Amino acid sequence: MARLHVVTGKGGTGKTTVAAAMALALAEEGKRILLVEVEGRQGLAQLFDVPPLPYVERRIAQGPAGGEVFALAVDAEAALLEYLDMYYHLGRAGKALEKVGAIDFVTTIAPGLRDVLLTGKVYEATRRKAHGKLAYDAVVLDAPPTGRIGRFLNVNHEVAGLAKVGPIRNQADAIMGMLRSDVTQVHLVTLLEEMPVQETLDAVEQLEALDLRIGSIVVNMVRNSPLDDDALALAVKEKLPTAELTKGLRAAGITIGDDLVATLATEAHDHAIRIGLERENRDRIDALGKKVVELALQPEGIDHGALFDLAEELRR
Amino acid sequence: MNLDLDALIDDPETRIIVTCGAGGVGKTTTAAALGLRAAERGRKVVVLTIDPARRLAQSLGLTELDNTPRAVAEVNAKNGGRLDAMMLDMKRTFDDVVLQHATPEKAEQILANPFYQALSSSFAGTQEYMAMEKLGQLHKQAERTGDWDLIVVDTPPSRSALDFLDAPERLASLLEGRFLRLLLAPARGPFKLMSAGVNMAMSVLNKVLGAQVLTDVQTFVAAFDTLFGGFRQRAEKTVALLREPHTAFLVVAAPQNDALREASYFAERLRAEGMPLAGVVLNRVTTTQAPELSAERSLAAAEKLEEADKSPLTAAVLRLHADKMQQVVGDHKRAERFRRGHRSIRIVEVPALADDVHDLTGLRQIAELLTA
Numbered sequence: 014m015a016r017l018h019v020v021t022g023k024g025g026t027g028k029t030t031v032a033a034a035m036a037l038a039l040a041e042e043g044k045r046i047l048l049v050e051v052e053g054r055q056g057l058a059q060l061f062d063v064p065p066l067p068y069v070e071r072r073i074a075q076g077p078a079g080g081e082v083f084a085l086a087v088d089a090e091a092a093l094l095e096y097l098d099m100y101y102h103l104g105r106a107g108k109a110l111e112k113v114g115a116i117d118f119v120t121t122i123a124p125g126l127r128d129v130l131l132t133g134k135v136y137e138a139t140r141r142k143a144h145g146k147l148a149y150d151a152v153v154l155d156a157p158p159t160g161r162i163g164r165f166l167n168v169n170h171e172v173a174g175l176a177k178v179g180p181i182r183n184q185a186d187a188i189m190g191m192l193r194s195d196v197t198q199v200h201l202v203t204l205l206e207e208m209p210v211q212e213t214l215d216a217v218e219q220l221e222a223l224d225l226r227i228g229s230i231v232v233n234m235v236r237n238s239p240l241d242d243d244a245l246a247l248a249v250k251e252k253l254p255t256a257e258l259t260k261g262l263r264a265a266g267i268t269i270g271d272d273l274v275a276t277l278a279t280e281a282h283d284h285a286i287r288i289g290l291e292r293e294n295r296d297r298i299d300a301l302g303k304k305v306v307e308l309a310l311q312p313e314g315i316d317h318g319a320l321f322d323l324a325e326e327l328r329r
Numbered sequence: 330m331n332l333d334l335d336a337l338i339d340d341p342e343t344r345i346i347v348t349c350g351a352g353g354v355g356k357t358t359t360a361a362a363l364g365l366r367a368a369e370r371g372r373k374v375v376v377l378t379i380d381p382a383r384r385l386a387q388s389l390g391l392t393e394l395d396n397t398p399r400a401v402a403e404v405n406a407k408n409g410g411r412l413d414a415m416m417l418d419m420k421r422t423f424d425d426v427v428l429q430h431a432t433p434e435k436a437e438q439i440l441a442n443p444f445y446q447a448l449s450s451s452f453a454g455t456q457e458y459m460a461m462e463k464l465g466q467l468h469k470q471a472e473r474t475g476d477w478d479l480i481v482v483d484t485p486p487s488r489s490a491l492d493f494l495d496a497p498e499r500l501a502s503l504l505e506g507r508f509l510r511l512l513l514a515p516a517r518g519p520f521k522l523m524s525a526g527v528n529m530a531m532s533v534l535n536k537v538l539g540a541q542v543l544t545d546v547q548t549f550v551a552a553f554d555t556l557f558g559g560f561r562q563r564a565e566k567t568v569a570l571l572r573e574p575h576t577a578f579l580v581v582a583a584p585q586n587d588a589l590r591e592a593s594y595f596a597e598r599l600r601a602e603g604m605p606l607a608g609v610v611l612n613r614v615t616t617t618q619a620p621e622l623s624a625e626r627s628l629a630a631a632e633k634l635e636e637a638d639k640s641p642l643t644a645a646v647l648r649l650h651a652d653k654m655q656q657v658v659g660d661h662k663r664a665e666r667f668r669r670g671h672r673s674i675r676i677v678e679v680p681a682l683a684d685d686v687h688d689l690t691g692l693r694q695i696a697e698l699l700t701a
């Protein structure tokens with residue numbers, strides 16, 4: 014069963030929210046889940062309404078089914094020093110690197126190395142053992158957006174191409190091995206709009222070409238239409254029966270100004286056009302043949318309660 | 330205060346417009362629509378887009394990344410303007426810089442280096458550098474040839490919108506850094522001149538990266554060294570260009586909390602950097618022609634009809650209106666809060682459209698709304 018869940022999506026689709034809801038959903042009684050962010054945006058702290066997260070794994074919430082969720086904001090520079098210390102026991106030399114600006118170099122001119130460190134930390138947390146068993150039952154990664162996800166997950170393959178031998182090469186191969194195994198699943202969050210769907214389709218193609226596994230497509234912020242299909246078909250053609258609407262509004266006790274019926278019909282028309290576009294986009298997603306999960310729009314915005322509601326939806 | 334975008338694009342002193350903001354708020358569409366309107370009002374415009382939606386790209390006649398501005402057909406030129414558009418190809422832009430500024434022999438060496446290839450094509454962050462580089466190039470070309478008198482630039486959908494501003498500074502400061510000098514040192518002089526700390530750092534790198542990787546990096550940096558001066562100079566020039574009064578930044582946002590937070594952050598940052606903020610475009614604001622029918626009344630009426638088993642169609646339409654009114658009220662509240670928090674910033678609100686933009690007519694419609 015997959016233990017590393019990578020959540021990506023175009024900016025604005027709610028991938029951080031979905032990652033958090035997924036971590037809560039996975040937190041069954043007695044389970045420990047780690048929720049990781051790597052973009053340095055402190056999105057998790059904002060979401061859970063806590064102060065900015067340090068580079069420490071700390072308990073952030075209890076899942077609806079009783080398990081525990083821990084959160085970690087990975088900082089590339091701290092991860093590099095930790096890495097050097099862990100594998101090379103370089104206390105002082107690490108400091109020396111920092112002093113000559115090597116750490117700066119790593120995180121600026123070679124941003125790819127940043128991704129190496131971030132994926133390295135996720136790899137370490139996913140397979141870490143404590144007291145003879147896995148430290149976490151699952152790790153959920155709030156990953157970079159779809160535009161960068163292929164590069165991000167494949168960065169260790171690139172490294173393996175650069176470093177032909179040596180410890181870096183071994184580490185890169187090990188990380189790639191885990192990302193390409195059934196331990197790892199990538200989930201793509203989308204809205205039923207043109208660009209996010211196009212990016213999702215492109216990302217699926219790209220990720221599969223890289224031998225990575227797609228877990229599910231999460232269609233977020235789904236709104237159900239109050240209009241049935243017949244009404245939608247009429248509304249699209251601007252043929253809603255205005256006489257019936259006039260009569261209906263009177264029956265409902267609404268005083269009708271001159272333009273109210275026309276305005277409501279126009280609103281229904283615009284709505285029907287949008288629903289039509291959404292259905293086209295949904296068809297394109299269904300054509301992928303992947304598992305599709307729908308999450309309802311939270312009209313009041315995302316707070317603790319909404320997050321739990323989403324987690325319950327994901328559990329089903 | 331209201332933002333008058335027609336005044337902005339009609340002012341011949343406006344030479345560069347930069348649209349920035351969070352992803353998914355309509356940055357690129359805003360850039361394209363303003364470019365089109367400016368052209369049809371007589372400006373000679375080039376629009377630099379980064380990663381546009383497919384249909385938007387098609388509406389500008391852009392079918393492939395070719396890194397060269399192309400004339401957009403069907404632009405109304407009766408006022409003497411023109412519109413060119415291009416999509417940024419970051420690898421090609423980088424290669425061009427190398428080819429232009431290095432000797433042919435050195436250029437070949439750089440282009441073939443595995444580190445250069447990784448840096449220029451697959452590593453994040455390069456897009457920001459190259460967007461700035463391209464802006465500098467277009468500006469130079471405009472000054473030299475007079476092809477354009479207005480450049481409209483979209484910014485990359487980066488991790489944070491600030492990367493775009495930081496890229497040149499970061500590059501410039503990095504090039505001054507000791508570490509690069511250090512990597513270059515073995516190619517230049519004896520190791521013994523270095524401090525103990527530097528020696529230790531080098532031995533760590535050798536141990537961690539392996540000798541072959543270090544050699545590749547050193548070759549790359551050595552070959553690249555001659556270019557660095559030029560990079561730094563141009564990066565500084567571009568930043569200076571962005572501070573000039575000829576430049577206008579437009580922060581694009583949508584009336585959602587995240588996007589507004591990002592917009593506030595960006596506005597503050599521009600102010601701190603001394604960069605000219607023209608105003609904020611508040612996109613996709615939900616509007617209605619029937620504000621007198623509130624969400625509550627609409628919903629109550631729908632329920633009344635449903636209970637009485639009368640006209641389910643009317644009930645559904647009323648529910649739809651109730652949803653819409655909730656959004657209208659929410660958007661208005663958030664927009665007002667933003668206005669109150671930023672009294673000195675000019676703002677224009679743009680109503681949400683039902684359909685995506687997929688042709689010039691759609692872009693013209695957006696432009697009308699932007700300047701209404």
